[in-house]
Amino acid sequence: MDTIVIGAGQAGLSVSHELTQRGVSHVVLERGQIGESWRRRWDNFCLVTPNWATRLPGFPYAGDDPDGYMPRDQVVAHLEAYADSFGAPVSTGVQITSVSKDGDGFHIQTDQGDYSCANLVVSTGAFQKPFLPKGAETLPEGLATLTLHDYHNPESLPDGDVLIIGSGQSGCQIAEELNEAGRKVTLACGRVAWAPRSFGGKDLFWWVVESGFADQKFSDVPPAARLAGNVLASGHHGGHDVNLALIQAQGVELVGRFTGAEGDTARFADNLDECNDFSNARYADLQAFFTPTAKAQDIQIDYPAPCHLTGSARTEIDLTEFGSVLFTGGFRPDYRSWLPWDDAFDDDGFARHTNGKSDTVEGLWFVGLHFLRTRKSALLVGVGEDAIAVAEQIAG
Structure with a gap:
């Protein structure tokens, strides 16, 4: 052979x-x-x-x-x-x-x-291989912990509230799904870019392809890009925008990066606003990248405004509130x-x-x-x- x-x-x-x-x-x-x-x-x-x-x-x-x-x-x-x-x-x-x-x-x-x-x-x-962040091993043994390989639908999770660790495409989409199913969800966030599902009359991915963004080589980007999350967007319900502000407005509680647990107390970094700022900054970068294509093809774009969050995020949460923890931080x-x-x-x-x-x-x-x-x-x-x-x- x-x-x-x-x-x-x-x-x-x-x-x-x-x-x-x-x-x-x-x-x-x-x-x-x-x-x-x-x-x-x-x-x-x-x-x-x-x-x-x-x-x-x-x-x-x-x-x-x-x-x-x-x-x-x-x-x-x-x-x-x-x-x-x-x-x-x-x-x-x-x-x-x-x-x-x-x-x-x-x-x-x-x-x-x-x-x-x-x-x-x-x-x-x-x-x-599912990626588990540092501190995952500190969660209480009696608390159900799952990865993306384990999640099938809201009914596949134990009863109770759900803590999702990881705010990439999968984490945000599952947070929306669980929230729509009536489950109370807390989403521990990281640094992920966002962009509108469509703008200038074209789908986001059309811009990704036509602008040459998809053709970038590894040598063209910072090494960390290899592990960066994909730009937030969803294909559900015919396709729609996804960002931290919209997730929050739907009723999902947002917290910062998960740092570990002590007993029944989970701790999160006080960096939710930093995560949102990062997301908006990458959105601005994408706008700058797509603008030459828009000018070359004479497409007028009215970009949506950056995201803004409301309220303050908890940095400590009692884990007895939750029936399960779902890790959605991607794979390695x-x-x-x-x-x-x-x-x-x-x-x-x-x-x-x-x-x-x-x-x-x-x-x-x-x-x-x-x-x-x-x-x-x-x-x-x-x-x-x-x-x-x-x-x-x-x-x-």
Whole structure:
């Protein structure tokens, strides 16, 4: 076998499509089902990017709602249809037990048999392991603590109020969902940018793509951008704005960064206003970035005003008020737990690579990583471009 692709999400299927186009023999190994990572999202999850931005190689979105936002199950169905469209050689339900170098190639042991290949393409997603902030271990043992992998719907949580730690896209959307379901929610906030869902008659993501923001390379931005949260927005209810002020106005209590607990008392930094100021500052940065595109295309924009919060935030809260704590601070890489080449990854666990090709392990490739080549590398709008680049190198 020339190539083994690990992971049958948008990245792995895009690579498979391009390898198929080039006549490269390969198989895609998936421990779950096609689109497994999407299947694990909560029940009411939907895309934040518009449907027209789903641009997998040879299979762009062709439905009747290009400006809508696909819910979870439609995303999965789209990936399944993509695999069927070119007869992707996907083997599902395959659990990898070990990976090793074998001469100039690789040896892969699985619970369904062994494989050998010259090239190994890792496309298991941008992030794999839920991130728990410092202080998470101090929460009382009797208090239910969950991550995004555990949350399915409001009924999946224990009775009682909910403390959400993490105010990125997922945290804010789940806070809205729980609040709409009648649950009392407290949201511990961090530093995340916001922008309107649409302005100048165009969706936010249109501006992200057309302005070149999505094409920024890692070398164009501060290193911290690799772990920065995505710009706050929502695709629910046809798409709407999300920011801290709107969340607060809906009745969700906002507090600062979670710093830990002592007994039944949770403590939070007195930095909620700083979080909001950061969000507004990044909003201003985005306006500045988008303005040249607006001028070039003669689009008039009346930007909404910055966000303003009301009242003061608590810095100590009695945890007996809550039935559960939900961590929504995102995910981190987890390659070292199953790949044996420690020097293939940096101190934060990110792959050391050049345009998807490992810097240290010959024949090892990555697709679907955040900032693999550009800011859009892990997104449905950009992963295909990286898959084409990697497949061309493998075929060459």
